[in-house]
Amino acid sequence: MGMTSLLLSTAASATPYSQATLTHAERLHQHALTSDSALQTVESLTTEVGPRLAGSEGDARAVAWAQAKLQQMGFDRVYLEPVEIPHWERGYADARVTLPFPQPLVITALGNSVATPEGGIEASIIRFPTLADLQAAAPEQVSGKLVFIDHKMERDKEGRGYGPVVKARGVGAVEAAKKGAVGLLLRSVSTSSHRFAHTGVMRYIDGVARIPAVAISPPDADQLTRMLARDSDIRVKLDLEAMDHGTTTSYNVIGEITGDRKAEEIVLIGAHLDTWDEGTGALDDGAGVGIVTAAAGHILALEQRPQRTLRVVLYAAEEIGLLGARAYRDAHKGELDKHFIAAEADFGAGPIFRLDSRVNERALPAFDQMHALLAPLGVERGHNHSWGGPDVSVLPPLGVPVAGLSMDGTDYFDYHHTPDDTFDKIDPDAIRQSAAVYTLFAWLMANAEVDLRPIPLPEER
Amino acid sequence: MGMTSLLLSTAASATPYSQATLTHAERLHQHALTSDSALQTVESLTTEVGPRLAGSEGDARAVAWAQAKLQQMGFDRVYLEPVEIPHWERGYADARVTLPFPQPLVITALGNSVATPEGGIEASIIRFPTLADLQAAAPEQVSGKLVFIDHKMERDKEGRGYGPVVKARGVGAVEAAKKGAVGLLLRSVSTSSHRFAHTGVMRYIDGVARIPAVAISPPDADQLTRMLARDSDIRVKLDLEAMDHGTTTSYNVIGEITGDRKAEEIVLIGAHLDTWDEGTGALDDGAGVGIVTAAAGHILALEQRPQRTLRVVLYAAEEIGLLGARAYRDAHKGELDKHFIAAEADFGAGPIFRLDSRVNERALPAFDQMHALLAPLGVERGHNHSWGGPDVSVLPPLGVPVAGLSMDGTDYFDYHHTPDDTFDKIDPDAIRQSAAVYTLFAWLMANAEVDLRPIPLPEER
Ligand SMILES: [Zn+2]
Ligand SMILES: [Zn+2]
Ligand SMILES: [Zn+2]
Ligand SMILES: [Zn+2]
Structure with missing residues (x-):
């Protein structure tokens, strides 16, 4: 009482x-x-x-x-x-398109992400408009690829656009890894048009491979989408030094x-x-x-x-x-x-x-x-x-x-x-x-x- | 004719x-x-x-x-x-306040800048509101320091704010080096309030030491000014990999x-x-x-x-x-x-x-x-x-x-x-x-x- x-x-x-x-x-x-x-x-x-x-x-x-x-x-x-x-600890982080349109991307490691293996990883990307689209995908499509989730956040006075999008930040890497993906590129959970990547915490679960997970800035997400409109095979190299102390x-x-x-x-x-x-x-x-x-x-x-x-x-x-x-x-x-x-x-x-x-x-x-x-x-x-x-x-x-x-x-x-x-x-x-x-x-x-x-x-x- | x-x-x-x-x-x-x-x-x-x-x-x-x-x-x-x-080529670039308020700064090397020596340089900063203030300073004040020029650019439809400020980007490093400075931190020639550093070309001249030169983002320039209001001795470490090919x-x-x-x-x-x-x-x-x-x-x-x-x-x-x-x-x-x-x-x-x-x-x-x-x-x-x-x-x-x-x-x-x-x-x-x-x-x-x-x-x- x-x-x-x-x-x-x-x-x-x-x-x-x-x-x-x-x-x-x-x-x-x-x-x-x-x-x-x-x-x-x-x-x-x-x-x-x-x-x-x-x-x-x-x-x-x-x-x-x-x-x-x-x-x-x-x-x-x-x-x-x-x-x-x-x-x-974040450490060094780098991502770039290697083929066919080589150029750097603005990214940030998601909090809790593992590092890439020494020398980084390079793979083709596969784009999903939302986490649900990834969840619905056949593993053959996803296996060996970098999953790119491109869910745009809506601007709202009370931030009601956050919830529907941020879920992919938390579980996106696990969902991608379940289908054999080698990494996650998440469109920043953000309403900005500026070239900043938005970090935030992500999670692994036992029994599912721990793959590196990064956010890419909104303009870089749009850039990847434009590239995919020209060529279905866009290769990205990811190099993260993230450290678990x-x-x-x-x-x-x-x-x-x-x-x-x-x-x-x-x-x-x-x-x-x-x-x-x-x-x-x-x-x-x-x-x-x-x-x-x-x-x-x-x-x-x-x-x-x-x-x-x-x-x-x-x-x-x-x-x-x-x-x-x-x-x-x-x-x-x-x-x-x-x-x-x-x-x-x-x-x-x-x-x-x-x-x-x-x-x-x-x-x-x-x-x-x-x-x-x-x-x-x-x-x-x-x-x-x-x-x-x-x-x-x-x-x-x-x-x-x-x-x-x-x-x-x-x-x-x-x-x-x-x-x-x-x-x-x-x-x-x-x-x-x-x-x-x-x-x-x-x-x-x-x-x-x-x-x-x-x-x-x-x-x- | x-x-x-x-x-x-x-x-x-x-x-x-x-x-x-x-x-x-x-x-x-x-x-x-x-x-x-x-x-x-x-x-x-x-x-x-x-x-x-x-x-x-x-x-x-x-x-x-x-x-x-x-x-x-x-x-x-x-x-x-x-x-x-x-x-x-730009290469790697890093700057951070080491003392008394350790934290990273958002910078970019100015085009044509030399690299820092292996391992970087660390020095106290000295702030000048404009290039003219640097030019008027006594060499004893400047010698051994990182010169910080904090000239704000005015927004203007025709870009008339650019000329008065950009001069320090071109000649700031030379003017600083003439007085014995070890590097230049230039407030970005920019009208933005976002945390981007603005690059652009700078020049050396024969007979004057070639010191590394970087732009810092407007919010970082304001941050250094706030630090200087608390403590006259702000130490910054600068590490640039810039390459001349x-x-x-x-x-x-x-x-x-x-x-x-x-x-x-x-x-x-x-x-x-x-x-x-x-x-x-x-x-x-x-x-x-x-x-x-x-x-x-x-x-x-x-x-x-x-x-x-x-x-x-x-x-x-x-x-x-x-x-x-x-x-x-x-x-x-x-x-x-x-x-x-x-x-x-x-x-x-x-x-x-x-x-x-x-x-x-x-x-x-x-x-x-x-x-x-x-x-x-x-x-x-x-x-x-x-x-x-x-x-x-x-x-x-x-x-x-x-x-x-x-x-x-x-x-x-x-x-x-x-x-x-x-x-x-x-x-x-x-x-x-x-x-x-x-x-x-x-x-x-x-x-x-x-x-x-x-x-x-x-x-x-
Ligand atoms: Zn909070
Ligand atoms: Zn927060
Ligand atoms: Zn131009
Ligand atoms: Zn230009």
């Missing part, structure tokens, strides 16, 4: 937020809209640390940076929690503002500290780190403490499989019922355009009232089947309420997982708005007189 | 174009606006050949492609003219439609066939190749031959110093006085927004009338001090009239000399308009009853 029966009884009342809470909310709102602290935090992280692939030397520096940052901000508690992770330890970095009346109850706002290795991780997820630390910083600057404990979690190793999120879930098993609500910022810098939730229906009026305060920031009222964000998504199956402060991701997949995810891509107005929304959300949740549980049962994903 | 006194006497008349010429011009106009032949030519060149750096294997394939293309189009004469050129032979590829009445008089329309090595040279200058060959193709499709000879020149080795242009000028010294007019398309795909010229003032009414035919395509009437384009610019000092069909280059320097200069960047409507303008220009000039000489004296550039 997390919430008291007193709270349960007040949940249905019309006053989830006290007058004092609302007065402070107004002060926070004004303060957040004149603060560049989220932007400055992203600038510091992306400049001083830069790339921070889980397990790398940059990741270790990011953990040290985050610990020092939270301490310097004056959190009541700052602590690290270990996360065991694999350490993969075994397992190592990274850390979730956690900062807390201790609640003054319900300290054992936790409002969690999170983002992930790790990135892919080619950009500096400004949008993914330096922005989230900036937003949630700025929100906590604004609350720290109040003379009034929140009633509940506000916990900022900077997750390790999100990119390679939510490993920090799972470690957090396991380490905090005993207090998950004290988690009042959780939310994660991991979709760029914003702006936030919608307030979603997954809470008990009786508590929705508290979200409606929160929405009334967020509406002047351009936030719409959303639905009640949010998953809360990637790392936070492991919590609702265990009963933890979540919110989704949905960000405008129209351009997100132009930069996501590429070398071009750099500080200059952050819109200062957007990240200021996002930090203001998180500030109000965190403050209101830390002080709400309402019970959010039990939450609606998770649907099948 | 190129022009007859008969032509001279008609130059002042109000009818530079016969009714038959104008009737055919109208037919060409209609045909050009429904044709995708320029686009298809760029697609063919960029797909089948791809990168074609002067002296490379791709360059040789481009020459073969062009020769076959012009022959297949049915030009009356197709021939190659040799051009002796240096063959430089000595001299080799490339070719200007020339196609002619023989004039039926004044075959010895030449209307030259040109573009350059070579490119930098990282993109596929779609905008620079596959588009120009597509535009001028399409213009000739439309004229070839008429039952009526032009009066003058229309000569399409696809220049070799423009990028590394107008070497094809100089070879053409020298090889054709004896007939330069028969060059009625010349123009070059080398500023992307268009659209063409202005008609400029450098012709005798008495001939301007012929350009005003040409303009009246081009105005429906969105072309303004321009000035009379055009240089005609990079390769063609070597001709006016020898008395050859030129025209400038000025293209909208607002976005040109976003892609120019980067890996991102690929076919998808060509706007089909823009290149169709440009080809239509070149078609009308070439036809009208090949049939004009006017004398364009003597041209106004060239100004100092």
Whole structure:
């Protein structure tokens, strides 16, 4: 039992937020809209640390940076929690068409890919418009070839184009190898027309050959398609040096503002500290780190403490499989019922355009009232089947309420997982708005007189 | 004497174009606006050949492609003219900040740069906002360091932001070496915010140490500036494999439609066939190749031959110093006085927004009338001090009239000399308009009853 029966009884009342809470909310709102602290935090992280692939030397520096940052901000508690992770390293990567139209291709190894044998591999390519087309193909067609999956991603404010395409990144190499392919060339999971290849994690399974897997930039995918229109036999050489360094330890970095009346109850706002290795991780997820630390910083600057404990979690190793999120879930098993609500910022810098939730229906009026305060920031009222964000998504199956402060991701997949995810891509107005929304959300949740549980049962994903 | 006194006497008349010429011009106009032949030519060149750096294997394939293309189009004469050129090769290139904020940088070697010594060089950087600031610096400040010139290029429809900035690309390494620098890091001569480094040619001079020279992407230049705001001592390691392969032979590829009445008089329309090595040279200058060959193709499709000879020149080795242009000028010294007019398309795909010229003032009414035919395509009437384009610019000092069909280059320097200069960047409507303008220009000039000489004296550039 997390919430008291007193709270349960007040949940249905019309006053989830006290007058004092609302007065402070107004002060926070004004303060957040004149603060560049989220932007400055992203600038510091992306400049001083830069790339921070889980397990790398940059990741270790990011953990040290985050610990020092939270301490310097004056959190009541700052602590690290270990996360065991694999350490993969990209190394050298090269691909080129050898025949009949010799020229280099812009590629990037998918995360977790094996290397090619010394000297590389060379094979004819076979194109499939989608993963399903590969799955439907006869093995004789595919055997000995490099499979080229050319599935274009659709641009969408909420990133709904990602799901249908990204599946091929995860399982494409396994599906190709089952039919005897020697490698995977995946059209980047991307909405960009620029010549960047988008990396991201892929998986092998036991019993299926481990073949090298790379993403090619959208213009290079189109180039291969044009070549195939001229000649059915296009030969590509692939040379990858990807290295598996075994397992190592990274850390979730956690900062807390201790609640003054319900300290054992936790409002969690999170983002992930790790990135892919080619950009500096400004949008993914330096922005989230900036937003949630700025929100906590604004609350720290109040003379009034929140009633509940506000916990900022900077997750390790999100990119390679939510490993920090799972470690957090396991380490905090005993207090998950004290988690009042959780939310994660991991979709760029914003702006936030919608307030979603997954809470008990009786508590929705508290979200409606929160929405009334967020509406002047351009936030719409959303639905009640949010998953809360990637790392936070492991919590609702265990009963933890979540919110989704949905960000405008129209351009997100132009930069996501590429070398071009750099500080200059952050819109200062957007990240200021996002930090203001998180500030109000965190403050209101830390002080709400309402019970959010039990939450609606998770649907099948 | 190129022009007859008969032509001279008609130059002042109000009818530079016969009714038959104008009737055919109208037919060409209609045909050009429904044709995708320029686009298809760029697609063919960029797909089948791809990168074609002067002296490379791709360059040789481009020459073969062009020769076959012009022959297949049915030009009356197709021939190659040799051009002796240096063959430089990029090879491997890597740069990274080593201290205090270790991370990789996106760079590209400038064309003609020497390699670093085996194992690379590592040094502290010193930033100068402009080349002039470097030139004004004390050698003690610069000695032993990597000079970082951080001059931002301004976006401009006519590319007027290029000149003030590109000078540092040419002479920056020499100026830095004079003061004892060990290398040059140049902010890319670019209007882009994407993480591409822009290459381009640089020069050494005898008696000054040859130091390696690279461009860094705009976001990386900003990153170095942010680092310098935190710590005056930023160490960078540079590792370049650039190779000088000595001299080799490339070719200007020339196609002619023989004039039926004044075959010895030449209307030259040109573009350059070579490119930098990282993109596929779609905008620079596959588009120009597509535009001028399409213009000739439309004229070839008429039952009526032009009066003058229309000569399409696809220049070799423009990028590394107008070497094809100089070879053409020298090889054709004896007939330069028969060059009625010349123009070059080398500023992307268009659209063409202005008609400029450098012709005798008495001939301007012929350009005003040409303009009246081009105005429906969105072309303004321009000035009379055009240089005609990079390769063609070597001709006016020898008395050859030129025209400038000025293209909208607002976005040109976003892609120019980067890996991102690929076919998808060509706007089909823009290149169709440009080809239509070149078609009308070439036809009208090949049939004009006017004398364009003597041209106004060239100004100092
Ligand atoms: Zn993320
Ligand atoms: Zn990510
Ligand atoms: Zn050019
Ligand atoms: Zn160029």
